[in-house]
Amino acid sequence: MKMSDRKKRILQIVVDEYINSAVPVSSKAITEKHLTDVSSATVRNELASLEELGYLTQFHTSGGRVPSPQAYRFYIEELMQRGNLSAADLDYISSAFSDKTADVEHLIKSVANVISELTDYTSVAAMPNAEEERIRNMTLLPCGDGRALLVIVTGSRILRDSFIDLPDTMSDEDVANASHMLCRLFCGKALSEARTVEAEALGEFGQYRQVMTEVIEALKSYARPRDEDIVLAGPEKIFNHPEYEDIGNVKNFLSVISSKDKIAEIVGDEDDEIQINVKIGSADGKDMPEDCSLVTATYSAGGKNLGTYGVIGPIRMDYSKVIAVLENVGKALEELIGGKNKDKKEKDDE
Amino acid sequence: MKMSDRKKRILQIVVDEYINSAVPVSSKAITEKHLTDVSSATVRNELASLEELGYLTQFHTSGGRVPSPQAYRFYIEELMQRGNLSAADLDYISSAFSDKTADVEHLIKSVANVISELTDYTSVAAMPNAEEERIRNMTLLPCGDGRALLVIVTGSRILRDSFIDLPDTMSDEDVANASHMLCRLFCGKALSEARTVEAEALGEFGQYRQVMTEVIEALKSYARPRDEDIVLAGPEKIFNHPEYEDIGNVKNFLSVISSKDKIAEIVGDEDDEIQINVKIGSADGKDMPEDCSLVTATYSAGGKNLGTYGVIGPIRMDYSKVIAVLENVGKALEELIGGKNKDKKEKDDE
DNA sequence: CGTTAGCACTTGTGGTTGATGAGTGCTAAC
DNA sequence: GTTAGCACTCATCAACCACAAGTGCTAACG
Numbered sequence: 001m002k003m004s005d006r007k008k009r010i011l012q013i014v015v016d017e018y019i020n021s022a023v024p025v026s027s028k029a030i031t032e033k034h035l036t037d038v039s040s041a042t043v044r045n046e047l048a049s050l051e052e053l054g055y056l057t058q059f060h061t062s063g064g065r066v067p068s069p070q071a072y073r074f075y076i077e078e079l080m081q082r083g084n085l086s087a088a089d090l091d092y093i094s095s096a097f098s099d100k101t102a103d104v105e106h107l108i109k110s111v112a113n114v115i116s117e118l119t120d121y122t123s124v125a126a127m128p129n130a131e132e133e134r135i136r137n138m139t140l141l142p143c144g145d146g147r148a149l150l151v152i153v154t155g156s157r158i159l160r161d162s163f164i165d166l167p168d169t170m171s172d173e174d175v176a177n178a179s180h181m182l183c184r185l186f187c188g189k190a191l192s193e194a195r196t197v198e199a200e201a202l203g204e205f206g207q208y209r210q211v212m213t214e215v216i217e218a219l220k221s222y223a224r225p226r227d228e229d230i231v232l233a234g235p236e237k238i239f240n241h242p243e244y245e246d247i248g249n250v251k252n253f254l255s256v257i258s259s260k261d262k263i264a265e266i267v268g269d270e271d272d273e274i275q276i277n278v279k280i281g282s283a284d285g286k287d288m289p290e291d292c293s294l295v296t297a298t299y300s301a302g303g304k305n306l307g308t309y310g311v312i313g314p315i316r317m318d319y320s321k322v323i324a325v326l327e328n329v330g331k332a333l334e335e336l337i338g339g340k341n342k343d344k345k346e347k348d349d350e
Numbered sequence: 351m352k353m354s355d356r357k358k359r360i361l362q363i364v365v366d367e368y369i370n371s372a373v374p375v376s377s378k379a380i381t382e383k384h385l386t387d388v389s390s391a392t393v394r395n396e397l398a399s400l401e402e403l404g405y406l407t408q409f410h411t412s413g414g415r416v417p418s419p420q421a422y423r424f425y426i427e428e429l430m431q432r433g434n435l436s437a438a439d440l441d442y443i444s445s446a447f448s449d450k451t452a453d454v455e456h457l458i459k460s461v462a463n464v465i466s467e468l469t470d471y472t473s474v475a476a477m478p479n480a481e482e483e484r485i486r487n488m489t490l491l492p493c494g495d496g497r498a499l500l501v502i503v504t505g506s507r508i509l510r511d512s513f514i515d516l517p518d519t520m521s522d523e524d525v526a527n528a529s530h531m532l533c534r535l536f537c538g539k540a541l542s543e544a545r546t547v548e549a550e551a552l553g554e555f556g557q558y559r560q561v562m563t564e565v566i567e568a569l570k571s572y573a574r575p576r577d578e579d580i581v582l583a584g585p586e587k588i589f590n591h592p593e594y595e596d597i598g599n600v601k602n603f604l605s606v607i608s609s610k611d612k613i614a615e616i617v618g619d620e621d622d623e624i625q626i627n628v629k630i631g632s633a634d635g636k637d638m639p640e641d642c643s644l645v646t647a648t649y650s651a652g653g654k655n656l657g658t659y660g661v662i663g664p665i666r667m668d669y670s671k672v673i674a675v676l677e678n679v680g681k682a683l684e685e686l687i688g689g690k691n692k693d694k695k696e697k698d699d700e
Numbered sequence: 701c702g703t704t705a706g707c708a709c710t711t712g713t714g715g716t717t718g719a720t721g722a723g724t725g726c727t728a729a730c
Numbered sequence: 731g732t733t734a735g736c737a738c739t740c741a742t743c744a745a746c747c748a749c750a751a752g753t754g755c756t757a758a759c760g
Contacts, residue, residue: 027724028723039732039733039734041725041733044724045731047724058723059741060741061725061738061739062721062724062739062740062741063722063724063739064724103511105511136493137491137492139491139501141501144487149487149501151489151510153491153493155494158510161453161456161508234608235604235608236601236608239597239600239601239604244597246597247595247596247597250589250597254585254586254589258584258586374752376752376753378751389704390704390752391704391706391754394752395702395754397753408753409712410711410712410752411753411754412710412711412712412753413710413711413712413751413752413753414751414752
């Protein structure tokens with residue numbers, strides 16, 4: 001059945017109103033505030049019909065109507081007015097990223113914070129997979145106690161938490177040589193390609209095979225996703241939304257939120273081609289809490305994949321605001337990163 | 351007024367019982383379960399007296415008694431039985447730290463997790479101040495785009511989040527030379543001493559003063575405490591305790607917990623000489639939530655300061671268990687770190 | 701004089717009841 | 731197709747009740 005324009009309009013009003021007030025909306029409220037030219041009885045008929053179509057539900061026969069997940073989906077696709085951000089919000093975004101020159105790890109944190117602050121929801125961020133990043137430089141840094149720190153820099157991040165045990169016979173010069181050799185072998189390759197030169201590498205290292213074995217082990221470990229690849233910001237923000245007055249909901253939400261594995265699972269299977277991605281309720285994601293919604297966007301700028309960012313919150317979410325924030329943050333990053341690469345030459349004159 | 355032995359015994363029973371059950375304890379419960387040789391009326395008299403002394407309070411005249419903060423303090427100092435951990439718990443501790451060879455940053459996370467898991471409370475951990483750490487090695491690692499990564503290794507951690515902008519005229523060899531110079535200048539010095547060689551350093555760098563200025567800036571920034579120096583584990587654990595059925599308490603707790611600054615303030619002003627430190631309620635720490643308690647211990651092993659660890663939770667906390675866990679974790683770390691330094695020579699034979 | 705039994709008093713808890721108000725569905729008239 | 735009117739359904743709230751738990755006090759006891 002095709003929906004009439006009036007049905008759409010009414011559905012839009014119901015969703016808007018409910019997002020704003022968190023109170024089930026009644027026919028009377030609709031005619032008083034928005035559709036002043038028809039009576040509440042007419043609206044009631046339409047509401048009953050929308051309910052039959054699966055867009056609305058009511059808890060009790062006398063409790064007003066609430067949008068169903070299906071209604072939110074339709075709302076986001078067709079009904080929602082894509083609002084723009086206030087000047088203050090735009091200022092906040094542009095000032096937040098002004099002097100960030102650092103790596104993805106830092107970027108991700110500040111982006112997550114900005115998103116959480118502006119939307120008033122808990123935000124999640126996932127680093128891009130490291131596997132395809134090209135190694136730009138690497139070194140072994142001796143640091144006493146017979147150990148050396150393996151540091152690897154790729155296009156967008158720093159990997160550096162492996163200590164490598166050194167044989168007693170290895171002098172600092174030996175380490176420096178090994179370091180150069182590593183660089184020659186791996187620089188320019190993606191992490192995922194490391195294994196292709198594994199045999200060659202072991203051969204070249206001869207005497208210090210053991211060291212090389214550990215380095216290769218470390219390289220492999222970086223390709224696997226780690227807990228630190230997921231960042232959360234503003235978990236306490238959920239208290240600002242009335243659905244989380246109930247302790248059970250909070251508990252549920254927090255337990256999902258505090259397991260990085262679960263978050264990774266929810267955020268992880270993004271389709272990279274879609275800019276904005278909305279998951280509503282447990283229907284869209286197995287590990288999602290029943291009554292939660294996740295809106296994410298995958299950013300890239302200047303050829304770099306900058307990760308996936310989003311907010312997680314109640315189904316009754318201010319999608320318009322959230323999507324506007326995600327889009328504008330994306331634009332700001334594009335300007336910052338994309339711009340920086342081009343500005344490079346002029347910059348040194350300052 | 352000196353407390354009689356019986357008063358002490360009764361107070362101990364009340365606190366024990368309340369810690370276990372979270373229910374105000376009545377005179378009847380005491381005589382039934384513990385003091386079977388006197389009547390409830392006698393206990394009532396004693397309870398009334400203990401209340402006058404400030405150790406107990408009652409919400410309502412017919413609601414049983416609850417220990418006051420003062421009672422908890424007395425309990426911890428004199429009454430509490432210092433229990434030992436179960437074999438399973440001890441196993442858990444020793445297996446958790448078996449193959450951690452990494453830096454303090456990683457150690458702190460796994461320690462915080464272990465403490466949180468074993469005690470069932472939210473745990474907090476603060477890294478030791480970096481200022482007095484001696485630099486073991488440092489390097490500038492060129493990574494394209496006219497930038498280099500500054501990596502510094504100290505006795506117990508890795509500092510590496512500064513990118514340094516390089517002049518276009520600086521070749522990779524120049525960077526390598528600069529790197530060696532940095533090492534010669536700073537290795538063996540504490541971070542706090544960096545400024546003492548500032549003038550000398552700037553002199554030596556001549557042509558590349560700008561780079562040196564940035565390096566010094568970075569060194570200074572490391573001496574300041576950062577958000578990452580505070581780690582939390584198991585925030586969702588509070589839901590396992592009945593005082594946090596109330597949404598208001600949860601909110602309050604979470605808002606303190608999610609501000610690293612506040613945590614730093616609470617945990618920060620530890621007296622290093624005291625092994626175990628207990629703060630009860632807002633009386634002991636300005637930023638502490640009214641009805642919360644913080645138990646911390648500062649660990650060091652093999653001459654290294656390993657940071658301050660603790661749990662934060664309701665006043666009605668299982669102090670005996672918490673303190674036992676903190677002590678045993680401390681012992682395990684001592685063995686692990688202290689032992690490793692000594693084993694060093696034998697180890698390479700394996 | 702410490703201990704105890706007995707009893708009146710206080711107060712949270714849980715269940716019932718009834719009034720109120722919001723909101724709907726239905727029907728009949730426009 | 732729209733509307734007014736009305737009966738019906740429920741959630742909410744306050745009042746009220748009985749009940750159980752626990753205390754404080756008093757008087758008696760050894």
